[in-house]
Amino acid sequence: MVTLRALECLVALSDEGTMTRAAAVLHMSQPALSHQIASVEKELGTPVAERMKRGVVFTAAGRATVEEARKALAAADRAVRVGKKVGDGLGGKLRIACAETMTPWLLIPILRQWHRRWPDVELDLQEFTSSDRMVEHLMENGTDLVVGPEPTSTTAHVQVLGQEEVVIVASADHRFAACESVTVPELATEAFVHYHTDNGMAIWVDQFAAAHRTPLRVALRTFSPRTAAQMAGAGLGVTIVPVSALVGRFPAEVRRIEPRVHRDIVALTMTPSDVLVHRFITHLKRRGLPNVDTSARLDR
Structure with missing residues (x-):
């Protein structure tokens, strides 16, 4: 296969017209340049130029190859420039998977800041209702970063x-x-607004209730903690939600569990050295988790 260096030599020979000038421009010896041109001719199976006393005259095959070689060299140059830009954190694409309640509660201010500061970085956001499914997506290289509750297990x-x-x-x-x-x-003794099993909160709530030997009287189920909170506020039962589900205004009463209950919110990645991933996690840690006033009614 012809190398980019050989194509560079071919283009230089076409531009300069002589082996001497082309070798000088490329800072290489004439024998080395001749070897590169010969490698192109061997690959093509035909001469690319005729050596004359005053220089070289390119054949039809040589001219056609030079035209495509210029495109290949330009593409290679673009590839390096794009790679460097992304490596410097100034471009590229960052794929983020998050728990559905994390977007308005935690991520929107950071996403807005990134959009303004690094407009050439494309942000791709996917929302999930299960931490374990987000981890599966991460392991399948479907995302670069996961933000949400701690999963059951992960490497x-x-x-x-x-x-x-x-x-x-x-x-x-x-x-x-x-x-x-x-x-x-x-x-x-209360009617309880529970979650469908596809939502990770369903397992968490069942394990939490079982640990306290408290059976739950399920009235209905939903996929979303935000919907569960609104249903409870509407009088369809009581529910348990993470405070990230309380973003927005709707009539409801929020009460702490006694004793207070917390869960870890984590960022997971398979590429911690990636500059975009590292920067985003750094911003998350620097900003910290938002505070929610659980003593106030949400409609006030």
């Missing part, structure tokens, strides 16, 4: 971003509205 590089509180949501006229906090056993 990826893990950075803990902080802890997110898990709370109880009820309607304004529910008896919990008069309480400062709610214990887990108090949930046993």
Whole structure:
């Protein structure tokens, strides 16, 4: 296969017209230049130029090859420039997978900052309802970075971003509205807005309730913690949600669980040395997790 160096020699010979001048421009000896031209001719199976006393005259095959060689060299130059730009963190594409509640709660301010500061970096965001499915996507090279609750297990590089509180949501006229906090056993007599099994919160809630030996009386199920919070606020039951699901304004009462309950929020990647991934995780850690006033009604 013809090398880019051989094509560079061919183009230089075409531009300069003589072996002497082409070799000088390329800072190489004439025998070395002749060897590169010979390698092109061997690959083509035909001469690319006729050597004359005053220089070289290119054959039809030589002229056609020079035309394509210029395109190949320009493409190679672009590839290097693009790679360097991305390596410097000034361009490229960063693929982010996140828990669906993380987008408005945590990521939007950072995404806005990135869009303004690095407009040539394309941000691709995919939202999930399961940390384990996000990890599977990461391991299949479907994303560069995962942001969300800690998965069941992973071999990826893990950075803990902080802890997110898990709370109880009820309607304004529910008896919990008069309480400062709610214990887990108090949930046993209440209609409960639960999650479909495709949502990682379903497993978390079941394990949490089982650990406290508290059966849950499921009234209905949903895929989204944000929807669960709104349903609870509408009086369809009570629910357990992470505070990231409370972004927005809707009538509901939020109460802490007694004792208080938290879960780790993490960033996972298989390429921690990637400049875009490293920068994004650094921004996440520097910003920290948002505070949510769980003592106030959400419609105030």
